[in-house]
Amino acid sequence: MSSPTQKNDSNAMEDSYWNSAAGQKWVDFQDEMDSLLETVKDQLLAKTNIEIGEHILDIGCGTGATTRDAAALAGAGGSVIGADISGLLLECAQQVAIDQNAASIEYLLVDGQTHDFTENSLDVLISRFGVMFFNDPVAAFTNMTRALKPGGRVSFVSWSYMNENPWFRIPRDVAIDRLGAVAPGDPHAPGPMAFADLDRVSGILSDAGLRDVVASSEKIDLFYRGTLDAATYLACNVGPVMRVVKELGGSPDDVKAISEKITSEMQNFVVPGGLSIPASLNFFSARKG
DSSP, X not given: OOOOBOOOOSOHHHHHHHTSHHHHHHHHTHHHHHHHTHXXXXXXXXXXXXXXXXXXXXXXXXXXXXXXXHHHHXXXXXXXXXXXXXXXXXXXXXXXXXXXXXXXXXXXXXXXXXXXXXXXXXEEEEEESOSSOOSSHHXXXXXXXXXXXXXXXXXXXXXXOGGXXXXXXXXXXXXXXXXXXXXXXXXXXXXXXTTOOHHHHHHHHHHTTEEEEEEEEEEEEEEEOSOHHHHHHHHHHSSHHHHHHHHHTOOHHHHHHHHHHHHHHTGGGEETTEEEEEEEEEEEEEEEO
């Protein structure tokens, strides 16, 4: 397993964000985020049907949960490249891989939109919530799929609309109710919900030269293994709350009030062992021509 290589990226805002305190929070909450998103990862990998010996590219791999499971599915004869723009997240991913002796994994610190991947070398491109952040998604997919062999597969998952995802909607609405609304942004700008529109994303994949594009929206429950208070603390630190608080100058008292209201709103999701939170996700698949 090699060390992360350096990136030369064109997505400067995303580079800055994911290598800042915001990215560090994903490292700090790695175990909790991996747990919360485990059902998403498992569903994505089930749909991808990775075979023994396949060579895989995991885009936006973050702290590496999907990368590690993909490597296990590919077996000793296969391999996975985990690519991400965040050195903070990749350092965490690499350490976990070392601890698990995952020798078939290579991590690349790169911008997937511009990196010169080895052409026609891989079988599958996968991503769990890692491809919605490119400033030019057509250029990004055109570049990334150069790495696939002819007929190679693309399989990824993104969030559907925020209003269909209470993990995002409740904290956002509570923060706005307390502090007021932030300026509306472009719904297609890089961000978690940028790929909510199935038809738009299908068009992006087709414009990037991919064929046999299939898109579907599915309901899945996210399961958080922990207390309601812990889930609220996570939601206040990873997600839209901090953006609203930062942009509108929220005080510690505001954060406390927001946290208390989120706890109340999420009470209905409590089940034995944690919280079960409904989510709406978009799954996409395609092939290289």
